[in-house]
Amino acid sequence: MKIFIMFAVIIVIIVIIFSSFFFIVDETKQAIVVRFGKIVKVAKKAGLYTKMPFVDSVVYFEKRLLLYDIAPEVIITSDQKRLVVDNYAVWRIEDPKKFYETMRNVNMALTRIDDIVYANLRDVFAKHTLDEIISEKRNEFLAEITQKTRKSLKEFGVYVVDVRIKRADLPTANARAVFERMKSERYKIAAKIRAEGEMEARKIRAETDKQVRVILAQAQKQAEQLKGEGDAEAVRIYAEAYSKDPEFFEFWRTLEAYKNSISKDSILVLGKEIDFLREFVGEAGSEK
Template sequence: MKSNAWLVSGVVLLVLIYLSVFTVHMTQSAVVLELQRPKEIITAPGLYFKIPFLQQVKYFPNQLLVNDSSPAEVITRDKKTLLIDNFSMWRIVDPLKFLQTLRDPENARSRLDDILYSELRVEIGTHELQDIVSETREVIMEKVTKEANPKAREYGIEVVEVRIKRTDLPPEIANSIFNRMRTERDRIAKEYRSEGKEEATKIRAETEKEKTILIADAYKQEQIVRGEGDAEAIKVYAEAITRDLKFYSFIRSMDAYKASLKNDTTVFFSDNSEFLQFLNSPK
């Protein structure tokens, strides 16, 4: 019986020792509660003791945590609506205050979203869309981080950094802008086509003008050459006539006979017709 009693006592003692010892790791801090009231805050790693059943330990991470917020709509100073997708890095700096206000990281993320969204909305409301997209994003994030920290410390947490992952327009506004851009591009394309047609008409008109001028110049040159040729022919004829008038009259009459007296042609002339002088003449 005594051996059994010693065995039971040993087991109970081991259980009590096991329940009395706890370890705090390098990535943790701890709060010792006694009857649900804070008794001790432990931030250094090591092996510690507590009173079994009377005290309990709450552990909290002390490394840097990331909170990826859901996209939210904000309005800029020039009344443009933006869809901001941001994330933040934070840590627990006061485990006791964190335990008393938020109790666990999930509640902390929800509360941090509210704080950051409020500060983002205020800060972005002082900037125009163009500045937010291209120039002042870093300044905005630094100011949001600075303004959010006093509110976050009320819950025992510190905001280390806030960053914007993506800035978009809300879907309905984006569609409206895309449609407006498409309409504008169509208008510009129509202007280009209209200008192209106008330029083509000018080119065709200029080409027709040059064509008409060239044809007129060619016709003028043709008439000049033809006139010169006719003048030369008349000159040759005149010289031929002056050399032998009778021979010229004979040749002209032969040409006239050939042109008028064709096959199967009947012509009536008087005996003394001048047209038949070379036919009637014995010489």
């Protein structure tokens, strides 16, 4: 029994000593081996690695993307507006050797990232107005901030993937005044658009009225022309009919005159001396 216990203890000691020669790096990590404060090995890929037992220490770092939610800061724009910006940065440890030599740990890195991002955010936004910052151009400004931050943090073994803004608000004291100014500007723009629209409408109405007058004048001219041609044709027909039988034509014209001038309630005074009524009493002027 004692031999078995001693054998088990020896096996455990051998396993412990043997395991102290190796360390494992998984897919989500990267590591460095430090010996007496000096980096002797960098393990960026997953796998099994060797080390000196009791002398080397292994420091692991995250290999995945890291999110740093930066505290809201006040930014002053080029038109002297105060803007409270709440932003974040997505980053990763690209070079664990540089990172360990310059930052040592993640907390130190977050402090440096905070300082650099805020400085770049302040410098870029200070060149632009509030309207530009809240417009679609904001993505261009953020891309510029990301590039500057990435360049500044490269020497620390940090790669900045992106810098984004969660929200940008005006300070409470200024929000109402800026809102009123923006509303006033929108009213001015709306009034200008309405005035331009009314002017355009007047032009369209004037042009339409002009076209209507021209069309009516042309129609009136054509109507008068057709009427004149019709009257001339009527006169020609009447003259031609009169020349064929003057007496009948005279009789027909007299009957038409009776029809147009004598109504149902008319009272007639007949006499041979009235030439107009000769068809009623016979010929006027001479007795037969």
